[in-house]
Amino acid sequence: MAMEAIGLAPSTLIFIVLGLTLVAFVWGRFRYDLVALTALFASVMLGLVPADSAFAGFGHPAVITVAAVLVLSRGFERSGVVDIISNQVLKVGDRLVLQLLALVGTVVVLSGIMNNVGALALLLPVAMRLAREHNTSPSLLLMPLAFGSLLGGLTTLIGTPPNIIISSYRGSVTGENFGMFSFSPVGVAVAVVGLAFIVLIGWRLTPKRNAKSSAEEMFDTANYLVELNVTKDSKANGLTLPQLRDELEETIPVLAVVRDDNRRAGYSFHGILQEGDILLLEAGPDDLKLLEDKVGLSAVAEPEEKDEDASKEDEGEAESSEGRQPVDTEGLQLIEAVVRNDSMMNNRSVRQLRLNQQFGLHLVAVARDGSRLKQRLRDIRFQTGDVLLLQGSENEISDSLSTLGCLPLANRELQLGQPRKLVISIGIFALAIVAMLLDLLPAAVAMGCAALISLLIGVLPLRDGYQAIDGPVIVLLAAMIPVGEALETSGGATIVANILLDFGAQWPIFISLIGLFVLTMLLSNVVNNAAAALLMAPISASLAQGFNVSLDPFLMVVAVSASCAFLTPIGHQSNTLVLGPGGYRFGDYWKLGLPLSIVVLVVALPVILWVWPL
Structure with a gap:
């Protein structure tokens, strides 16, 4: 009825909705789950999606499988499986090639058995520690690590959401899903060749940034800590x-209060300041003036004679150096964390978040693109990839970071977990895989049962289980599944397929597969890879039908290319996570990403056609 009132064909309307959706994804002003929900409700209002099917996506097997895999991935982390591997990675020595082989090889393997973003999140602190211990630039390690997580996700059904989506789509068309290891012949070939390329050649294409590998270097903390009387x-x-x-009307963090030679951390000091107290805080020249003018706090006088050369420094530097003290920061519980792209902190300030009141965290400094931001803390609106220097209670900081959507980068103590839980965790996962291989249970049920059992027997606390489920990704999938189906039912997928058919009519089908690969790959670099798979799956099916050939190679092309988001930092969460810690810029990614994409294309297509002939 809505379509008749507007006077436009359903296929035209779905193209308009999807076009605006893609623009919103690229713009980035609104988070992708909100954009997806807007697209869903617009499709319902226009009559493209039946109202009673609007929320069918939330019960879709692909959504359930993704949620279960996220829970199981967190269970692996808590049981100590990954920490054992990480401890071995830290022993590789100072040769860069060996460091890359150990890090990237490990993340490739882990990404096949758990969510690839989760695998990267676990190894990112290990890479930072490795860079710090061996004086290696983090920029040489982190981009290869992120790309390795994408390659590893190709190897199994559960490695990445696009594989799960393509498997479910095949089931809806043919009645039979792809299996757990259906993706392995192509995925393993691509991962092995990609790993060799990155370790031997690709790392040379990454920029060698002077990004710092520790809080002391990145934030130069000692140079900004001052004592005020x-x-x-x-x-x-x-x-x-x-x-x-x-x-002060300012968020200048008081790190500690010293009274009678006893120091208490700022977050735990609830008393009243008295004469003789010394405040240890982080402040620059402007902040020092503000503190003196508004509340009468003055820098502690230097007990020793000043350097004669100090007079040669400029006025601003002299003012800053007067307050500098060789302060002992031990016990202040400073920690680095990176802002994830699904974080609630994005585009919000310290005051809006009420970091101290609600989360018990003091913001000490912010680094962006590998350099410390000099502006006032209260004026900073956080962005994805920002690296934060925070202070908080040791017992609560982990939970606070998890709630905020931040990934800790430093001070992560590797623990071996509990042996009993480690064995149980592996056993539960193995039983789920066996159930899938023997066709005893579909993937969603097998993985869902494994996740439930992990929670019931205490491998993973219930709260951690809920926190492991990436809400924005789940909402994105659930909202875009009906929209993707509307692309098919409205005839839009057939129209796109016919254009591709006309374009490739004079060429071998192999050329059309290359075109499908490139189109999907480009789409995945500007929108979430799951959304790219959802949109391109019906188009690939129509294309296969138009050529009157097997559906499988076309779906496999979409599965592989949807995970080839190597060209931009926004195409995949793994790329975004390393943006700040590596000190990368937007234009850095294609330098390694483009050659790697070509390598994947050259390796994947022949293997796909060999395993899944036309």
């Missing part, structure tokens, strides 16, 4: 720390 006439005398922040 609370004097008798200070306005700060008699104030609590929250009242002090209100007076």
